[in-house]
Amino acid sequence: MDKKSEWHRTMNTPANRWTPHWATHPGQHLLECIEAHGLSVEEFARSAEVPAATIDAIIAGRRPITHAIALRFEQSLGIMPELWFVLQARWQRHQVTFQAPAERLTAVDGRHQCHA
Template sequence: MSAKKTFSPDMVANNITPAYPTHPGEVLKDEIEFRGISQRQLAKDMGIAYSALNEILNARRPVTEKTALLFEAALGVNAEPLLRMQMRYNIQVIRKDSSFMERLAKIRKAAAAF
């Protein structure tokens, strides 16, 4: 006798939400370390402050459209996936904000009444 398997949408491989969101800076940091590029040299090449680059690489500052294009020019890493990763990171962080999620629930409830 085989047991019936049920799958939730969270179990589908492409729909799994990681427990901790990945900031694109973490990926970029690994990339520049792998290539042996110093953060100071990369910042200079990109024309941005070292502190700004360091904050991005340590997930304390977001990757913007401009910085994504600068990374693309300096490293050959496509800008669009970096921006998608930043957007997913931002949304996942916001979804962990319980007061904001309560606010969304109230809005959804009010909108359902229309």
């Protein structure tokens, strides 16, 4: 194995992989995209056929971008829904990974299930 291949193999092990300890809610990116298109939130909501209250909640980080909503965003902004899927998944993973271990437990039928 040549040196370059060996280096790539070594650096791609979990112990050597850099994982940022931050993530932004996709709503922040959405607001930037809306503004870049010169739209108000209300105009975008009408264009995407999503209630303005839902858009406001997404921008504020109180609501996730679902697959159905991502498809509507594609129609309105021309941004592939996969971007929203990745941003949402990263945000959710960050929330689970970096919150306190006790908060990772969720009640399920009176029992607890670990999500980490």
